[in-house]
Amino acid sequence: xxxxxxxxxxxxxxxxxxxxxxxxxxxxxxxxxxxxxxxxxxxxxxxxxxxxxxxxxxxxxxxxxxxxxxxxxxxxxxxxxxxxxxxxxxxxxxxxxxxxxxxxxxxxx
Numbered sequence: 001x002x003x004x005x006x007x008x009x010x011x012x013x014x015x016x017x018x019x020x021x022x023x024x025x026x027x028x029x030x031x032x033x034x035x036x037x038x039x040x041x042x043x044x045x046x047x048x049x050x051x052x053x054x055x056x057x058x059x060x061x062x063x064x065x066x067x068x069x070x071x072x073x074x075x076x077x078x079x080x081x082x083x084x085x086x087x088x089x090x091x092x093x094x095x096x097x098x099x100x101x102x103x104x105x106x107x108x109x
Contacts, residue, residue, distance in 0.1 A: 004027075004029070005030045005031060006027055008032070009035055009036055009063065010036045011036065012037075013043050014040065020046075029055065030057045030058070033058055035065065035066060036063035036064065036066070037066065038065065039066060039070070041076075041080075041083070048060060052088050052090045055089060058090045060090060060092050062077075062094065
């Protein structure tokens with residue numbers, strides 16, 4: 001079986017940055033978002049939602065930038081997991097199992 005992924009990361013988006021537009025740019029059905037997208041939760045949520053519209057599946061791995069300016073790491077992890085769980089086509093790879101094409105992969109970060 002052959003599966004391709006686009007890899008997107010290190011965007012370091014701030015709340016004032018323009019809309020991150022990825023329409024018509026995917027080269028694969030799936031994307032791995034490698035983190036460091038934004039420390040702003042609203043911008044992170046908007047970007048993951050947009051990527052979820054562009055791909056059949058987005059696998060998000062948090063980076064250190066997602067935890068900048070946060071007072072409670074456990075609360076931030078909970079918030080990010082909630083965003084991923086409620087966003088179509090987005091899976092957060094934090095203590096989760098991913099199943100694709102009947103193959104399971106336990107992911108721990």
